[in-house]
Amino acid sequence: MKKRLLASLLALCLVFALAACGEAPAAESGEPAAASEEPAGDLVAYELDGIGTAYLPAGGEVTVTPVTEPLPQMQAIIAFEGFTVHIGSTGPEAYEISGVDFPASVEEFSQRSGPQSFVPEGSEFAYDDHGNYFVQFVRDGQDNYYVIRLGEETAYAITFICPEGELANYDAAGWISTFEFIELAPFEEAPAAAAELAAYEVEGVGTFYFPAGATVERNVEEEPLPVINGSIDLGNGVCLVYGSTGRDAFELAGVEFPVDAEDYATRPAVVDYVGEGAEFAYDGCGNYYTQYTRDGSDVYYVAERNAARVNTIVFYCPEGGLGSYSPAEWISMAELYGDPSEELTAYEVAGVGTIYMPEGGEVYGEEQAEPLPNVQAGINLGDTNIHFGAFTAESYEAAGVAWPADEVEFSTRSGVTSSIPADAVFEYDDFGNYVTRFTVDGEDHYVASIVTDTLVVLANFTCPEGQMDAYQPGIWLSLSDFAG
Numbered sequence: 001m002k003k004r005l006l007a008s009l010l011a012l013c014l015v016f017a018l019a020a021c022g023e024a025p026a027a028e029s030g031e032p033a034a035a036s037e038e039p040a041g042d043l044v045a046y047e048l049d050g051i052g053t054a055y056l057p058a059g060g061e062v063t064v065t066p067v068t069e070p071l072p073q074m075q076a077i078i079a080f081e082g083f084t085v086h087i088g089s090t091g092p093e094a095y096e097i098s099g100v101d102f103p104a105s106v107e108e109f110s111q112r113s114g115p116q117s118f119v120p121e122g123s124e125f126a127y128d129d130h131g132n133y134f135v136q137f138v139r140d141g142q143d144n145y146y147v148i149r150l151g152e153e154t155a156y157a158i159t160f161i162c163p164e165g166e167l168a169n170y171d172a173a174g175w176i177s178t179f180e181f182i183e184l185a186p187f188e189e190a191p192a193a194a195a196e197l198a199a200y201e202v203e204g205v206g207t208f209y210f211p212a213g214a215t216v217e218r219n220v221e222e223e224p225l226p227v228i229n230g231s232i233d234l235g236n237g238v239c240l241v242y243g244s245t246g247r248d249a250f251e252l253a254g255v256e257f258p259v260d261a262e263d264y265a266t267r268p269a270v271v272d273y274v275g276e277g278a279e280f281a282y283d284g285c286g287n288y289y290t291q292y293t294r295d296g297s298d299v300y301y302v303a304e305r306n307a308a309r310v311n312t313i314v315f316y317c318p319e320g321g322l323g324s325y326s327p328a329e330w331i332s333m334a335e336l337y338g339d340p341s342e343e344l345t346a347y348e349v350a351g352v353g354t355i356y357m358p359e360g361g362e363v364y365g366e367e368q369a370e371p372l373p374n375v376q377a378g379i380n381l382g383d384t385n386i387h388f389g390a391f392t393a394e395s396y397e398a399a400g401v402a403w404p405a406d407e408v409e410f411s412t413r414s415g416v417t418s419s420i421p422a423d424a425v426f427e428y429d430d431f432g433n434y435v436t437r438f439t440v441d442g443e444d445h446y447v448a449s450i451v452t453d454t455l456v457v458l459a460n461f462t463c464p465e466g467q468m469d470a471y472q473p474g475i476w477l478s479l480s481d482f483a484g
Contacts, residue, residue: 043175050074051089051156052181060085061291061298062323071097077284077328079291083162083170086284089181092153102155106133106148109155115148118157130177136167143167147176156181197330204228204430204474205244205311206336214239220430225249228430237297238325241314244336246478248432258305261288265303270312274301285332291322298322302331308479311336337475344476351375352388352457353482372398384471386461390482392454404451407434411449416458420447431478437468444468448477455482 043055049064051074060078067073071094076087095102103109110116110125110133123135125148132147145160145167158179160172198212204220210232218230226249233239250257258264265271265280265288278290280303287302300315300322313334315327344356347363357379365377365388372395378387396403404410411417411426411434424436426449435448443462450457461473 043178046078048074048076048087050182051076051087052179054078054085054087054175055178055180056080056085056175063326063328064323065326065329067329075284079283081279082166083160084281084284085176086157086159086161087179088157090155102153103150106150109148109150110135115146115157119146128173130173132173132176134173138164145172145176147173149181151181154181197333200232202228202230202242204337205242206334208232208240208242208313209330209333210234210240222428225253226428226430226432237316237318238321239316240327240330241312241316243312244309245311246309246431248478258310261303261305264305264310265290270303273312283328285328287328287331289328289331293319300327300331304336306336308475309337337472344479347379349377349379349388352377352390353455354480355379355386355476356479357381357386357476383467384461384463386459386473386476388460389458391456396456404456407449407451410451410456410458411436416449419458420445429474431474433474433477435474439465446473448473450477450482452482457482 042057044058046054046056046060046062048054048062050066051064054076056078057080060080063077063079065075065077067075071090073094074089078085078087092102103112107125115125119135120137120139123137125133125135128134133149134145134147136146137144141164142161143164143166147158147160149156149158158176160167160170160176162170196212197209198214200208200210200214200216202208202216202218205218205228211234214232214234216230216232218228221227221229225245227243227245229241229243231239231241247257258267262280271278274290274292275294278292278301280288280290283289288304289300289302291298291300293299296319297316298319298321302313304311304313313331315325315331317325345359345361347355347357347361349355349363350365351367352365352375358381361379361381363377363379365375368374368376373392374395375388375390377390378385393403404413408426420436421438421440424438424447426434426436429435433448434450435446437447438445442465444465444467446461446468448457448459448461450459459477461471461476463471
């Protein structure tokens with residue numbers, strides 16, 4: 001999963017800061033004008049716990065997120081229809097941990113690696129008419145107005161973001177100049193941090209990070225298409241709802257697998273859920289999201305796509321309460337199954353295909369002519385092994401036996417039934433594989449019946465008895481390409 005981690009970049013911009021601002025001389029001297037003392041009458045105050053007060057137009061949705069890694073920090077997102085404001089603040093504890101001195105001025109701060117890594121190369125900071133030390137640039141189709149400030153012991157980075165070409169429609173500089181910041185308190189006094197989250201593992205989907213004490217529900221549906229869905233529920237109307245669908249479901253439906261999250265968000269299933277006209281965008285944590293209120297609940301909806309699955313992750317809380325939670329950060333932390341390019345190694349097994357498994361395996365195999373042409377091959381990985389018996393049309397022609405219609409029929413053939421216990425039962429797993437599971441002679445077995453247009457395969461993954469839950473053969477087989 002590749003995400004644009006804007007919040008993390010803001011964090012980097014603050015890691016190398018700290019020092020007193022001093023009084024601001026007049027702008028004519030090449031130094032900042034005094035910041036506005038009173039906010040404009042048409043603005044409202046947004047209280048940002050641990051950061052300060054932002055004055056912006058009405059209608060914004062606030063999310064404040066304490067961050068502990070790589071350094072203690074507070075971050076806030078104020079999302080509007082049409083623009084978003086990101087704020088990050090780093091206090092003395094972070095500088096003490098990092099061993100970096102607080103900068104003597106915003107000019108010095110702007111030349112440090114943090115701000116320089118965030119803004120485009122060659123960007124030049126300057127003072128605007130409101131006394132903000134800023135730089136303005138375009139990135140990924142969005143206008144960015146980036147301002148840095150220093151308090152007595154705390155540094156701040158503020159970024160105003162809107163669609164490219166629309167910055168002139170807003171008074172970003174004026175609004176930012178009215179913000180009132182507080183010095184960041186010792187981090188242990190800040191709101192609850194991510195360290196207090198619990199890990200919730202959902203079979204076939206991944207691991208979610210959500211406040212402790214929630215109840216997990218998981219459902220597997222086969223009709224009309226295979227999908228895993230459920231919820232992680234804290235009670236009192238606060239929950240995370242998830243749905244995960246693999247490539248196999250799209251293949252069964254005859255629909256092209258989405259090319260990315262943006263494509264997925266346009267599909268009918270998503271549009272029907274969020275409603276016509278919902279606008280998606282990337283939040284500060286890299287999630288592709290939309291936000292709305294429905295039936296008394298605030299809803300934060302994220303569409304995610306990786307190489308093997310699409311996922312919807314939806315946070316619900318009582319209406320008006322979204323600012324008390326951190327759904328963007330929590331959802332961005334999810335570890336979702338499905339991307340072989342990041343998690344697994346592609347093994348080319350001659351006569352079988354491309355098999356995705358963890359790195360470190362040793363491929364073995366040979367072609368056999370008796371009693372029928374076939375390939376016996378596999379991958380050995382420590383205490384585990386996956387073995388394949390692969391047969392082509394030549395094998396069936398030589399035997400005078402009809403090609404199996406599908407994996408269900410193949411599982412009933414004598415070559416399969418004679419190699420598994422009599423009471424073994426095949427069924428579809430959560431990833432679309434037709435499998436049976438059993439234990440024999442101290443080993444757990446995960447056997448899959450596989451039929452393609454050119455190849456028939458019996459795959460058998462084995463591991464020491466009682467350890468099958470530590471592995472993901474279902475995912476590995478679903479990602480593999482049996483090409484013969």
